[in-house]
Amino acid sequence: MGVLGGLAHPRRYANLREIRTLDPERDTDRIVWLTSRHEFPWDYTQGTGIAFLRDYGIPSIARLLDRTRQFEDDGVKRYDDTLLFAEEASVEGIDSERSHAAVRRLNRIHGHYDIPDDEFRYVLATTIVGPVRWIEEFGWRRLDPVELRALARFTTRFGELMGIKDLPSTYDGYLELLTSYEREHFAFDPANRRVTEATLRIARKTAPRPLRPVVRRVTIALMDQPLREALGVPRQPAWFAAAVRAGLRLRGRLLRLAPPRRTAYHHRPSTYPQGYRLGDLGPASMLDELDHRDVSAPLES
Known part of the structure; x- marks a missing residue:
């Protein structure tokens, strides 16, 4: 059965029809916006969330996050800021002044830490592979090749603006980067578990109230075995994991x-109920410095 076949609302595939008329090189922003904000907004956010958990399976990444205590002490703000940075980079296009301003600020934040390029590349790979994997398994349709090409181009351009070198240019390239890096670097460390548990508490706080009692178990049930073992979290019963995926x-x-x-779709941050400005985003301890100190950061035009 074709992607446009089967029982569906008569207008359900309207966006896909538009996407297939667009050029993933020229119309990257429009395709990514339709895919992430219209077609799969919830799926994209959930896939991104699971992807961030993969970062914690790399002990060097988890130890740095553990030392900053941002997830432990100010976790909901950290969660909101992460989603808002992504929105700032895409709402007017990846090469808009709004996007460039957001990436400059992100670079200044990262500039406080000694993060090697291979870790930057891996984390960037999780931001595309996570949502794509989620949509492929749980989305209401499969992603079109045009969408995959646009998502890869957007991801690579975002990485270039962050000053990251030697990036893939295709989704398959990012998938290979992620799988090979995990094969070499996934390992358990106590920091992995501490950051994971802090993040699961954030997920519980930000979930709809009726779902909060089961958020932790559901999230763990969605992890593959290598990730679960690297994070040091308990395996869930097979029947429970199967029920979550079936649902x-x-x-x-x-x-x-x-x-x-x-x-x-736009993220509604509980941290900023009256709205936010770019200057609000970032670790609370850095806000004054980020606003008033002129710190150079890589940003290619």
Whole structure:
């Protein structure tokens, strides 16, 4: 059965039809916006969240995050800021002044730490592989090759603006980068578990109230075995993991019956109920310095 076949709302594939008329090199921003903010907003966010957990399976990354205590002491702000930086980079296009300003600020934050390029490349790979894997398993349709090419181009351009070198240019390249890096570097460390548990507490706080009692177990159930072992979290019963995945697949099938979103999804940060400005984003301890100190950061035009 083709991607446009099967029982679905009569307008369900309207965005996909538009996407297939676009050029992933020239119309990258439009394709990424439609895919992430209209077609799969919830899936994209969940896939990104699971992807961040993969970072904690790398002990050197987890130890740095553990030392900063941002997840432990100010976790919801850290969660909100991460999603808002991504939104700032995409809402007006990756090469807009708004995006460049956000990436400059992100570079200044990262400039406080000694982070090697291979870790930057790996973390960047998780931001594309995580959402794609989630959508491929739980989305209401599969991603089109045009979407994969646009997502890869957007990811590479974001990395270039961060000054990261030797990046892949295709989704398959990012997938290979991620799998080979994990094969070599995944290992358990107590810091992995501490940052994971802090993040699971953030997930519980930000989840809808009825789901909070099961958020931790559901999140762990969605982890593959190498990740779960690297993070040091307990295996969930097979029946529970199967039920979680079946429920998410059912949600995807039911979404085919819904019309496409008319308005783009925007993250609603609980940290900033009255709204935010770019100067609000970042670790609280750095805000004054970020606003008033002129710190150079890599940003290629």
